[in-house]
Amino acid sequence: MTEIAAARVRELNLYRQYFDLVAAGQKTTEVRVKYPHLADITEGDVIRFRIKGTDESCDVLVKQVTEYPNFEALLDGEGPANVNPTATREEQLANIRNIYPPEKEALGALAIKIELLTP
Template identity: 60%
Template sequence: MKGTDRSCIARVTRIAECASFEELLDAEGPSHVNPEASSEEQLANIRRIYPRDKEGLGCPAIGIELVD
């Protein structure tokens, strides 16, 4: 977990690719990406990290589940 020495094992359940971050948030639902931020906040945060020219390379959505 971020900021700690804790870790977990997760399984990838699916991978999807979207053409834009807006499409990704619409398809996945903002609460599934980050339940603590609105769609607009998430898009602004993502764009601070990934400029539009990088967005053009594709936007993967990765589903995971924790493994007991």
């Protein structure tokens, strides 16, 4: 049985700019709000990232999940280059907060360390 067949596979949408970084193996930490449906994501799970409205996808293996109280703590703890090697910490913080408003950030932030499975 392959690793993917044995793992729990979750599908999540990703914006094109971040999808391209994941698919190239350059983005090794995904940032998500700790929504109830993601609270049980764990090491060994597989995430299939998709670009909404397309057939494009790539699979990653979850290596580690770390919870943070907010996005600033997450970027400081994980290192901005692991989240997005093409943007500064300040740019990333602005981009993340543009996606997730303060009431979402208040739920907590998840840093999901990932490893590309399908190039």
